[in-house]
Amino acid sequence: MRTVGVEEELLLVDPETGDPRAMSAAVLARAALDAGEEEVFEKELHEQMLEFATHPQEEMERLHAEIVRCRKEAARHAGELGATVAALATSPLPVSPAVGVNSRYQWMADQYGVVVQEQLVMGCHVHVAVDSDEEGVAVADRVRPWLPVLAALSANSPFWQGKDTGYSSYRSRVWQRWPSAGPTELFGSAERYHRRVADMVSTGTILDEKMIYFDIRLSERYPTVEFRVADVCLHSDTAVLLACLARGLVESAAREWREGVEPAGHSVSLLRLAAWRAARSGLTGELLHPATMRRMPAETVVRALVDHVEEALVEAGDLERVRAALAELLRRGNGARVQRELLERTGSLRDVVTGCVRHTQG
Template structure:
């Protein structure tokens, strides 16, 4: 059984006003006093963000319990200094982000200017174990067409700087401002993958391998493939669904590679269009079907993803849970829909944030 780990970025907000608060250093100081959590919480690019990482898990029940527990711990630590956490991929309310003072973040601010200052966005990254770099690159090559569906499922950022964007995942549009972000061409081998990464670092445009922000990449720290396309999910069960589907995609891709099946050779241009469509429509309109790259109702595309990973999910015991979670999302909506429904009902972005604070820990 492949292990799965999840990294989530949370927004620190005032519990009354909903405005982002630059208090990550204080929250981290409290968290690290408890020895068991020293390796759980991390500082992020902006002082209004808090990141955490789960341990590698084989079972999705255990992963779900850990995500819920750590979200609760984050809220407790934040509450001790007068703020709280929200699983929001962008701030609905206007904010002036402040950048952390370490050397890496200051280099990024100098190098990328306003693109760095505006990167107050929160994502969900999923790590799945692989046996080798060769298997990992084979997986990266084969999961490419399906990643936009994960973006649609997780979409949780319809507002930006106090305005309705018209997108379900505006975070993904902001993220694309990094020069190394987005989908990749086929690599074909671990050697070519590492050559490409080395060539990118050698340009001096990015600082190191960790700044290669491919949609799916080999982790620079762990023996995993890391999928980085999802918004942070409003509800913990959606994050578990994304992790379940990512593991299914990784296992399916590895089996295809071992069986000698070639990856689908969609161009990066088409993959970018699929990403854009997923960000724009989420689950409320058409997506580009991963096989045909033609506009198709979102429900049909989600069903195609489940069909694609059905055997892997059945073998891990996750199939029925994934089907039920997808049906629930299609019926009741993802984070973007929740935010818009609160906004339409109340006309208050503050109410949007406070509602999402409650659902973050539910």
């Protein structure tokens, strides 16, 4: 059974007003004071962000429990300092992001200017174990057309600086401003992948391999492929749904590779259009079908994803969990829909944030 791990970035906010709070350093210091507590929280680019990473898990029930526990611990540590956390991929309220104080972040601020100031965006990264870099690159080549579907499921960032953007995932549009972000062409082998990464670092435009922001990449720290397209999910069960589907995609792609099935040859231009469509529509409109790259209802495309990975889901024992979680997601809506419904009911973006704080903690 392939293991799966999840990284989530959370927004630190004032529990009363919903305003983002630049206090990640204080929250991290407070978490470190807990005797014997394992360090699961990490600093991120901006002081209004707090990140955690789960352990690799085979059982999705355990993964879900760990995500819930980490969210609650993050809220507890922040609460002791007068703040709380929200699983929001962008801040609905206006904010002036504060870049973290260390040499890496300062280099990025100097190099990229306003792009860094705008990157107060929170994502969900899913790591799935692979046997080798060769298998990992084969997987990355074969899952490319399905990544926008994962992005649509997770979409949770309709608001930006106090306004409705018209997008379900505006975070993904902001993220594309990094020079190394987005879909990739086919690599064909681990050697070509590593050569491309080395060439990119050698330009001096990015600092190091950690700044390879491909939609899916080989992790530089773990024996995994890392899916990087998703917004942080408002609800923890959606994050687990993404983890199940990501593992299913990896297993299905690895089998295709071993059986000699060639990856779809869609161009980067088409993949960028599919990603834009997913960011705009989320689950409320149409998506580009990964096989045809033509518009179809979002629910039809999501069902096609489940059909594509069904065999892998059955063998992992995840099929019924995926069906139940997907039915709930389509009924309730993704984070973007929930946020817009909160605004329609309350008329207040502050109430949107405080409502999402409650959703974050279940």
